Amino acid sequence: MNGLKKSFKRFLFLAILHIFSSCTAQSNSFWNGKQCAVVLTYDDSLKEHLENVIPSLNKHNLKATFYIIGSSEAFVNRKIDWKDAAKKGHELGNHTLMHPCANIQKRKVQLPPEKDLNNYSLQKVVDEIKITNNLLHQIDGKSERTFAFPCGQTKVNDTLFYPYVKNNFVGARGVKRAMKYVEEVELENINAYGMKGHTGVEMIELVKQAMSKNKLLVFLFHGVGGGSSLNVEMAEHDKLVDFLAINKNKIWVAPMVEVAKFVKTNKQSINK
Numbered sequence: 001m002n003g004l005k006k007s008f009k010r011f012l013f014l015a016i017l018h019i020f021s022s023c024t025a026q027s028n029s030f031w032n033g034k035q036c037a038v039v040l041t042y043d044d045s046l047k048e049h050l051e052n053v054i055p056s057l058n059k060h061n062l063k064a065t066f067y068i069i070g071s072s073e074a075f076v077n078r079k080i081d082w083k084d085a086a087k088k089g090h091e092l093g094n095h096t097l098m099h100p101c102a103n104i105q106k107r108k109v110q111l112p113p114e115k116d117l118n119n120y121s122l123q124k125v126v127d128e129i130k131i132t133n134n135l136l137h138q139i140d141g142k143s144e145r146t147f148a149f150p151c152g153q154t155k156v157n158d159t160l161f162y163p164y165v166k167n168n169f170v171g172a173r174g175v176k177r178a179m180k181y182v183e184e185v186e187l188e189n190i191n192a193y194g195m196k197g198h199t200g201v202e203m204i205e206l207v208k209q210a211m212s213k214n215k216l217l218v219f220l221f222h223g224v225g226g227g228s229s230l231n232v233e234m235a236e237h238d239k240l241v242d243f244l245a246i247n248k249n250k251i252w253v254a255p256m257v258e259v260a261k262f263v264k265t266n267k268q269s270i271n272k
């Protein structure tokens with residue numbers, strides 16, 4: 001009887017151990033073996049990205065995504081620097097050629113007619129996006145990249161334009177704030193948290209939330225240490241970068257193209 005009791009206890013112990021270890025294995029495999037994924041994205045190809053952000057990320061061997069406006073000054077005049085950034089593993093994402101946005105009444109400064117998305121045809125948006133992909137290909141030689149919607153706008157007049165360029169991208173980043181599980185991520189409009197005047201503590205708090213919930217967190221920066229009215233101070237950005245670097249074993253920090261590919265593969269395997 002005692003022997004039976006003993007073997008039952010052992011069975012129970014092994015069963016619990018099995019359940020526990022399979023849970024652990026699952027929690028380790030959420031995001032490329034890490035607790036969560038963090039994507040750092042920087043919009044509008046500003047010179048501050050080259051001068052402030054990239055050196056700071058390189059120091060910690062962290063890779064990010066830079067959404068490039070094909071006609072912007074800091075892209076056209078500094079192609080060698082962008083090429084160097086791509087060589088170091090950063091993604092050059094597509095943010096169109098002219099960055100058209102629809103003029104809406106609440107906009108403080110109205111855009112000139114040639115940059116007003118209301119004046120665009122569907123074909124013109126599609127052409128600008130494809131031209132920018134060609135420009136970026138000349139710089140980094142890559143055929144896989146992601147897109148970011150200028151001003152977060154997804155439609156030209158009433159038509160969603162991304163379906164017309166979708167085959168050229170692994171995914172597209174939007175501007176709506178949310179964190180998602182792998183299976184919930186919408187690759188045609190990936191959620192992101194726009195940063196403006198945020199402190200390092202506030203940004204780290206978002207990362208901690210993503211870690212505890214095993215979700216994807218995408219940061220959307222414009223100016224860092226200057227360059228835009230949507231600015232984050234350099235010292236605050238450094239605090240975030242330090243935290244990500246210290247916790248590399250728990251946080252998967254990667255360019256959007258890699259994370260979007262991971263999501264695609266995992267969604268396919270879930271749906272099988």
Ligand SMILES: [Zn+2]
Nearest residue numbers: 043044150151
């Ligand atoms: Zn932009």
